[in-house]
Amino acid sequence: MAATPDMRASDGDRDRVAAALREHVAEGRLxxxxxNERxxxxxxxxxxxxxATLTADLPEMDLHRLPAAAKADPPPPARRNKARTAVKVAWATWASAVAVNWVVWLIIGITGGHFVYPWPLWVMGPWGTVLLVGTVFGTIGQSRPRR
Incomplete structure (x- = not known):
């Protein structure tokens, strides 16, 4: 059914006209x-x-083919997988270093006859805290803009 001038317009129709007006602003026509007035x-x-009166003085644009609104695309799967891999690698590195420190501490305690202050906590704690914050807030594995 063809749209007549007295037919009611939908929100989607209004969004398409708004997108067309944005295009005309971007091209310097408005x-x-x-x-803002329009x-x-x-x-x-x-x-x-x-x-139709809002765009009557502007070049013709097919409003049904114009996208209603620009929506942010979700990150591509490869980028998400890369970030997940970076988080896993960071945690695996932390776990390996902590394990090596605890093994060294254990060997020193067994061979020395008594266990000393658990100094591996100083490696495990701060590094683990930084990793935890980075994992929770999603900053691990994110690319930074180059300068």
């Missing part, structure tokens, strides 16, 4: 002030005819 009128509009 100023920001004009865009946007206010857009969300008060109820019919296709009212929507």
């Amino acid at each position: 100023s920001v002030e004009e865009f 946007l206010e009128q857009l969300y008060r509009s109820r019919t296709y005819g009212e929507l």
